[in-house]
Amino acid sequence: xxxxxxxxxxxxxxxxxxxxxxxxxxxxxxxxxxxxxxxxxxxxxxxxxxxxxxxxxxxxxxxxxxxxxxxxxxxxxxxxxxxxxxxxxxxxxxxxxxxxxxxxxxxxxxxxxxxxxxxxxxxxxxxxxxxxxxxxxxxxxxxxxxxxxxxxxxxxxxxxxxxxxxxxxxxxxxxxxxxxxxxxxxxxxxxxxxxxxxx
Amino acid sequence: xxxxxxxxxxxxxxxxxxxxxxxxxxxxxxxxxxxxxxxxxxxxxxxxxxxxxxxxxxxxxxxxxxxxxxxxxxxxxxxxxxxxxxxxxxxxxxxxxxxxxxxxxxxxxxxxxxxxxxxxxxxxxxxxxxxxxxxxxxxxxxxxxxxxxxxxxxxxxxxxxxxxxxxxxxxxxxxxxxxxxxxxxxxxxxxxxxxxxxxxxxxxxxxxxxxxxxxxxxxxxxxxxxxxxxxxxxxxxxxxxxxxxxxxxxxxxxxxxxxxxxx
Numbered sequence: 001x002x003x004x005x006x007x008x009x010x011x012x013x014x015x016x017x018x019x020x021x022x023x024x025x026x027x028x029x030x031x032x033x034x035x036x037x038x039x040x041x042x043x044x045x046x047x048x049x050x051x052x053x054x055x056x057x058x059x060x061x062x063x064x065x066x067x068x069x070x071x072x073x074x075x076x077x078x079x080x081x082x083x084x085x086x087x088x089x090x091x092x093x094x095x096x097x098x099x100x101x102x103x104x105x106x107x108x109x110x111x112x113x114x115x116x117x118x119x120x121x122x123x124x125x126x127x128x129x130x131x132x133x134x135x136x137x138x139x140x141x142x143x144x145x146x147x148x149x150x151x152x153x154x155x156x157x158x159x160x161x162x163x164x165x166x167x168x169x170x171x172x173x174x175x176x177x178x179x180x181x182x183x184x185x186x187x188x189x190x191x192x193x194x195x196x197x198x199x
Numbered sequence: 200x201x202x203x204x205x206x207x208x209x210x211x212x213x214x215x216x217x218x219x220x221x222x223x224x225x226x227x228x229x230x231x232x233x234x235x236x237x238x239x240x241x242x243x244x245x246x247x248x249x250x251x252x253x254x255x256x257x258x259x260x261x262x263x264x265x266x267x268x269x270x271x272x273x274x275x276x277x278x279x280x281x282x283x284x285x286x287x288x289x290x291x292x293x294x295x296x297x298x299x300x301x302x303x304x305x306x307x308x309x310x311x312x313x314x315x316x317x318x319x320x321x322x323x324x325x326x327x328x329x330x331x332x333x334x335x336x337x338x339x340x341x342x343x344x345x346x347x348x349x350x351x352x353x354x355x356x357x358x359x360x361x362x363x364x365x366x367x368x369x370x371x372x373x374x375x376x377x378x379x380x381x382x383x384x385x386x387x388x389x390x391x392x393x394x395x396x397x398x399x400x401x402x403x404x405x406x407x408x409x410x411x412x413x414x415x416x417x418x419x420x421x422x423x424x425x426x427x428x429x430x431x432x433x434x435x436x437x438x439x440x441x442x443x444x445x446x447x448x449x450x451x452x453x454x455x456x457x458x459x460x461x462x
Contacts, residue, residue, distance in 0.1 A: 017227060018217040022392060023385065025324035027229045032236035033328025036243045040302055045294035048250045052272050053290070055257040055265075062259050 148173045211407045214399040219321055219392070235322040238315055242305045250301075275300045275447060283451040284458070292454055295336075299329060300447040303387065307439030310395055311432050318439070321391040323384065326446070330384040333450045338375075341457035383449055390442045394435045401428035 017026060152169055222231035253268040261269055275297045280289040303320060310318030319325050342350045354371045355364060401424050408421030 017222070017229070017231070018220045020216075020220075022216050022219065023323050023388070025327045026231075026233065026322060027324070028231055029233055029236050029239075029322050029324035030328050030331075031230075032232075032239055033325045034331065036239045037298070037302060037329060037332065040243045040246060041295060041298045043247045044250065044298040044301075048254050049272075049294045049297065051254040051257055052269065055259065055269075059259050 144177065148177065151176065211404065211412075214396060214403055218399060219395075221317075233322065234317055235319045235325060238309055238317050239306060239319045239325060241315075242302065242309060242319065246301055246305055271301065272297060279444075279447050279451050283448065284455040288458065292451065295332075296447050296451055299332075299450060300443055303329070303446055304440065304443035307391060307443055308436070310391060310439060311398075311435055318391040318395050320387050320442075321395050323388040323392075326384040326387040329387075329446070330380050333383065333453060334380040337453045337457040340454065344458060379453060383446065383453075387442050387446050390438055394431070394438055398428055398431055398435060401425065401431060 152173060155172075219235075220227075221234035223234055223237055224232035250268070253264045257265055276289075276293050279300070280293050280296050283289075284292055303326075306319035306325070309315040310321070338350075341353070344350070345353050354375055355368055356371065359367055405421040405424030405428060408417045408424060410421075412418075412421070
């Protein structure tokens, strides 16, 4: 041990470290070892490991993100398919509903048209009948005065005297017509108003 | 060195301990700057430069450099740190273990890389320095977690009676404070020292046999010796990698023991 101490003290004595047992640590090397490792550790801990950890976590995130995106895309595709099917079914229902409605509406229109045509026809028939009636009436009235005139004319001719007196002649005509009405059931309320346009 | 200088005078002198003592600057005393120190500093500069360059531009899809860096990093991070320490708090030890692994690996490989050809860890002070870091750290972590008394209590294996405990406890103390650090340092040192000494022996021995011993048989023996040197070099590369891995793995184990919840 004395030799060790003296070498440690002087440091100039030749040969000790060259022949020393190899398991005696050399102080200089020990210091170099610790300092060099400390420097390496600082560089690795401050710069190298953070960078590597960052890229590892980024990669994990990227892979997980990719999987998540794929999953999301699948979910979206499924939702779109479901929605498409629902829309298709809805469209089919709508189409059949419209067809049904059209059929019903068509039938309704036919019925309505038929009714309208019937009404029109009835109206036309009624109007025609009314007109016929009116014309009949008119003709009857015209005929009555005409017949009166003719008859008066004829009578005056036959009798040979001019029945100039209007009042008398109209009385005679009325009487004559009243007799006629007994024979024919015709409404003769206005028959007593022959105007005697001839006189 | 000595083998060559001595060979001229009187036969072959086998390489020995003194071949590993190579002070380069200053004195050859206790604070001499030795070849091991210079190689270590060079390795640290080289490793720092390589790692910083390789991690400058990292991408999600790695290139070749990044792939190699990530594989080495992944080996330490996942196969050593995470598997041994557990996924809860292994990340804070990853920088330590990674720098330890890469430093030992590179310095071990320097043992066979031509311009350097000196395994730094064959000087016991180098593994001792790394071991000192591990030793101090795992005791510090254990004491910080359990307190001084709690830590020394936790060294006692659970489920043992007092009688047996009195017998076991000193052994546990010796394990934690002596066996672990000493074996950790000496295992690495011994492998590198012995391996390199063996290479030296085969190479200088072959040289002596071929050039100085004289005779055809000796020359053939020298050739065989050189061939053995080549085989041992290949084997040495395997050992160098393995020792770096084992040192890191054991360091992780000791640290894991200190931070584990149960003994």
